[in-house]
Amino acid sequence: MTAFSTEERQLLSESAEAWFADRYGPEHSKKLSRDTEDGFGREEWKTYAEMGWLGLALPEAAGGSDGGLTELSILLATAGKHLAMEPLLPTLVLGAGAVAQLGTPAQQEILGKVAEGACLMALLHAEPASGFARDHVEAIAARSGDGFKLDGAKTFAIGAHAADLLVVSARIGDASGPVGLFLVPGKAEGVSLNVSPAMDGRKGAAATFSGVSLGADALLGGEEDRLAAIDALLDRGTLAACAEAVGAMHAAAATTLDYLKQRKQFGRALSEFQVIQHRLVDMNILCEETRAAVHAALTAVDEARPGAALAVARAKVQCARASRFIGGQAVQLHGGMGMTDELSASHFYKRLSVLEAQFGDGEWHLRRLIAAGAQAPASAASTTGMAAG
Amino acid sequence: MFINALARDPSLESFRQEVRDFCAARIGPELRKKLDLGQHLTKEEYDGWLQALGEKGWLGGNWPREAGGQGWSAEEAAIFREETGRAGAPWLVPFGVTMVGPVIYTFGTPEQKAQHLPGILKNTTWWCQGYSEPGSGSDLASLRTRAVKGVDDDGAHYRVTGQKIWTTLAHWADWCFCLVRTDPEAKPQKGISFLLIDMKSPGITVRPIITLDMGHHVNEVFFDDVRVPAENLIGEENKGWDYAKFLLANERVGVAELGSMVRYLDQLKGVLAKTMEGGKPLSESPEFQRRVAELEVQFATLEALVADQHAAHQSAADQPSLIGAAALKIRGSELQQAILQAMTDALARHGLAYQADALMAGWNGELMGPAEMAGILAEHLHRRAATIYGGSSEIQRNIIAKGALGL
Known part of the structure; x- marks a missing residue:
């Protein structure tokens, strides 16, 4: 893996944002979900291949850019923000991830097809x-x-x-x-x-x-027991889901803020009520906290730091709680409109609910932390450099 | 007073048993199966149940005898709600019997009573509630649907133009009880009237709103110069806000929805027993055991609060305050959501597949997870509205802040 430079990450983030902002949005997601057999866009998938996004974290030998989970997560956070429907996480993080990690040289050839957009995986x-x-x-x-x-x-x-x-x-x-x-x-x-x-x-x-x-x-690789490898693979999936959730929660908080600024009741904008302001503030603090926790865990994973698995579990606990609060409040603060299929608030709520549960929910990861004996004193509990694990 | 509770009336227990027996006898196997799966019921299926209750005299059991009811005490009414809830009986659609019925028998003319009360008590007419508007949700008094009085060859009437929203079951309703603005010059609460509108009147359009569970429960209703006979006005013109407040107060203790929660708690235990983790049922998980215990504590507290409110209602000369109702609404809706969330968290072990089509009659695909999963997930999504409808939790807290704390 070659870490991207800060500029390269910035460029990736900007190009992904530009494309999704132009092509995607709740209406497009709904159309793909309901009007196509696959529930996602094959044309979109081709574009991802052309943009080089499918190969972001694949080896150069497979036509990839040899990036890390951090690079992939930049893409996934953008996809999450715009409610992209394509199976990026299952194909790239889990399917291709398993092959890259365990596959024989012959099996690794699959990765070239993945990068080309010719092989979807789960x-x-x-x-x-x-x-x-x-x-x-x-x-x-x-x-x-x-x-x-x-x-x-x-x-x-x-x-x-x-x-x-x-x-x-x-x-x-x-x-x-x-x-x-x-x-x-x-x-x-x-x-x-x-x-x-x-x-x-x-x-x-x-x-x-x-x-x-x-x-x-x-059989991927040899006949050794792969439970540890599966655990690591699912941790990568966990963190990728967190990245997607970070994108979705930022968008949910933003669309809620916009709505409350324009929705008037009792002769003024709802955003002028202090109880609403405090709720919006809490949503936004949670967004930033979660982004930071996920970023820290990504660094721990990509740099293969000791205790990276615990950093992932901590990020997931934080992300699950933030997802529940932000998704729930996005609906609640929109009032009846938050319940409609028409507005995006309900879609972010449901997306965040699914991401919250994938790869183990917050309670489950909390239990994992307890089992790992990770209740270290606060000074040792930094999400980036844990002694434990 | 510290203790509001009255001594327990032993005769109530035989009534409780009677309701149980009735539910067991009158919910047939086909309906039972749909209810257990959480499938959507047809209007005919609702009618079958509600009309059976009507014939038994229980649909309007808490109405006074002179209005055609049984004159149930608040406790009897609560037992009825709890037991039908426990049995997982079809929803007691409230728009006729709980909402507009009491308004009509209290403020209606003899003609209005004769015309509407029998159909409500027997559930042969369906009602919907025309309150909220796109611009008037929490701030209901700002509503703008106009009703202009006039006279034509057929007599005095109102011409109604405007739009209502979140109108539950408008697509099945024969009648709508509607708040309309009759005096645009007056202060917001002073210029509102309460009209009964025949949904077959020319100029009414009902448009479905699909909600996040992908279900069709609510609608937009458009009124385009709809002619409503003047005799359909309830009480006095421009006094509609008073009748709306009466309706709200009359509904108060039911808002805790205890019956549905008894059912949810049963379902939760079933789901935990059927959902596995690491080869063992979640009912053996200490985290879920703790969670069930927490929810049961909250339920017991709410049940005690409801009983206390009944007792206060029976022992005090004046009506229990809206404060109590507001607190019950907050706690009841939050607890409903918390139990449904616990079920959803358990069921997430099945990947959160949501087979919404399985809720339609006649679906014959292969179910994933426990058979009741799709119905529970649908209910979970649908009840996200519990803290929004009927006055949001934020509005309920404002009511308590103003009314009880004088803020």
Whole structure:
């Protein structure tokens, strides 16, 4: 990974903002969500490839820019702000992330296709009995000839409905085997997808695998247990979701402020009432706090600092609380209009609700911090450089 | 007084049982299934239930006997609401029986009573509430829908022009009780009148508003020079604000929605038992156990507050203040949302798939997660409005600040 310079990050942020501000917005999101089978824009995806955004964090050998999660998060925060519908996070952070981290040289070739925009991906790890727990895997990839036969059920994941290639976790051999990650074509025989929108209108699918035949080369890397790698992958997903939420919460706070300045009741703008002002102030403080916490965790992850995983958990706790407050208040302060499908407040509320829950909600990450014995004294609890972990 | 509670009346327990038995007997298996899944009911399905209540005399049970009711005490009314809520019975649509009915039997002419009360008590007519306007939400008294009095060959009438918004079930309503401005020169509260408008009148357009749960509950209603006979005026012209306030006061203790919360708490426990984490049900999670206990403490407190308000109502000569109602509205709506949020947090383990289409009758796809998931998520989204409708939490706090604290 080559860290981008400050100027390069600035440039990326500006070009992404310019494009999304021009092309996107609640109306466009709604149209894609409801009027297309995929629920997102294939044309938009092509543009992302042309802009080099799909390769931002991919190796140069794959035609990427070799950036870090920070660079990807700059893009995702902008996508979050403008309610972009495309499966950027599932494809780039989870799917391509898994391949880049674990794949054999032959498997790494997939990354070139991802960068070109020719391969959409998704990770199917959680199962009906796992909840947010990351180490509960019941799916089994039994040995079959040279390859495997995959059976199991995976929980609904956004983007899985349209993925060319699914990354699926399963125990190798039998129920006591190590957990491996398998590359499964979305259209492979024996893959049954139950497609649905998520609460925020993004489409995805739950999956059932019934005797899906896989070659030996479907297994990512070797036969070692990958639970630790999956944990790290999900941490990257967690942080990417936080970045997207930061964009969404800033936009939710901004649109609420605009609305309250123009909405008049009792002969004056609602923004002139002190109770409303204080609420808006709290929303904005939370936005800035969360942005800072997420930024700190990104630095910890990209620089592979010790305790980076705890920084991610802390960022997620902060982000989840901020998402709930800001999303809820965006609706509340808009009054009845906040309840409508017409205004963006309800869309930000739902988007923030989904991002809050993805990869474990605030309570779950808090429990993780407790389990890690991370209740260090305040002086040692900096989100950037933790001794613990 | 520190203690407002009256001694408990043992006869109330047999009434409680009677309501339970009625619910068990009259909610058939087909309706039961839809209610358990949280599916949208048709108008006919609501009618089936509400008319059964009407025949039993329970729909307007808390109306006075002379108006055709049972003259229930506030406690009896509360038991009825709680037990129908506990049974997960269809929503007791309030616009006729709870809202406009008492206004008509209190302030209406003999003709108005004869025309409207039987249909309300039997639920053969549906009503909607024409209060809010695009520019008049929290500041309701600023409403601008104009009603101009005139006389034509058919007699005295009003011509109504304007727009109402958030009109729940206007698309099913036969009648609308409507606040209109009859004197634009007077102070805002002084120039308002209370009109009963036939929804079939020429010039009325109902346009749906789709809300964040993707459901159609509310509407915009446009009035374009709608002719309303003058005999449809309630009480005196320009006194409409008084009748609107009476309606609000009359509604007071129901606003806590205890019945629905009993149901939600039951559902929450069901969801926790059915949702797994690391191979174990969430009902075994200390975090969720604590959360359920917290919610039950809040519920018990609210229940106690409601009982206290009933007692105050029965023992005091004057009506309980709006302060109590405002506090019940704040706490009730917040608790509804908190229980629904707890369910949503648990169900998020299924990826927050939202199968809104599964709430339509006849859907035959494959459900994800517990069968009731889509219905609960829809309810969670829909009840984000609980702290907004009927006077937002901010407005309720203003009422207490002004009325109780004299600020």
